[in-house]
Amino acid sequence: METGCESCFELGILTEKELKSFARTFSQCLAEGDVIILSGEIGSGKTTFVRGLVTGLGCSEEIVTSPTFTLMNVYACSKTVYHLDAYRLNGIEDVFYVLEGEIEDRNGVFVIEWGNLIDSYFIEDVITVFFEHEDEKHRKVRLRVPSKRVSRFRRCLNFGEYKEQ
Ligand SMILES: Nc1ncnc2c1ncn2[C@@H]1O[C@H](COP(=O)(O)OP(=O)(O)O)[C@@H](O)[C@H]1O
Numbered sequence: 001m002e003t004g005c006e007s008c009f010e011l012g013i014l015t016e017k018e019l020k021s022f023a024r025t026f027s028q029c030l031a032e033g034d035v036i037i038l039s040g041e042i043g044s045g046k047t048t049f050v051r052g053l054v055t056g057l058g059c060s061e062e063i064v065t066s067p068t069f070t071l072m073n074v075y076a077c078s079k080t081v082y083h084l085d086a087y088r089l090n091g092i093e094d095v096f097y098v099l100e101g102e103i104e105d106r107n108g109v110f111v112i113e114w115g116n117l118i119d120s121y122f123i124e125d126v127i128t129v130f131f132e133h134e135d136e137k138h139r140k141v142r143l144r145v146p147s148k149r150v151s152r153f154r155r156c157l158n159f160g161e162y163k164e165q
């Protein structure tokens, strides 16, 4: 990750509350059709991030469950949120198979818990959030945004406060 993260924004070492709060702010920056990959080990906070994200889009966080058995959860918030978990999928081909129509329609936002299965650096045009276990209560969080979307996120997240690597 270190080598593939040249244009990452360092969001810091966050508590669960801070992570959810960041996810809420982040949700306000999203546009229809955005694909967000959440990369990190089990327990690193990917589902927790989705809970924060849906509250930012006007849903209750209780609606979020791990899409382990369902393949994909769909939350009807102010934007439709498609929530997938790559542990049930066999690679990016599967993701695009499951999402076929929706991704082409760019109708909704797509949040994919990816684990560390592949390096999303090689998938064009996705936003990636990296989670690392720091200690029991803290996660190190980084954000990588494709260059053509950086200005939108910098404006929206007020990146001045964050350290850009
Ligand atoms: N700073 C933190 N950020 C996110 N989760 C945290 C944090 N500190 C402790 N946790 C706990 O770690 C677990 C993260 O689980 P989850 O979000 O389901 O991870 P994942 O989806 O990556 O497997 C939750 O039980 C949460 O309460």
Ligand SMILES: [Mg+2]
Pocket: 046, 047, 066, 113
């Ligand atoms: Mg999860």
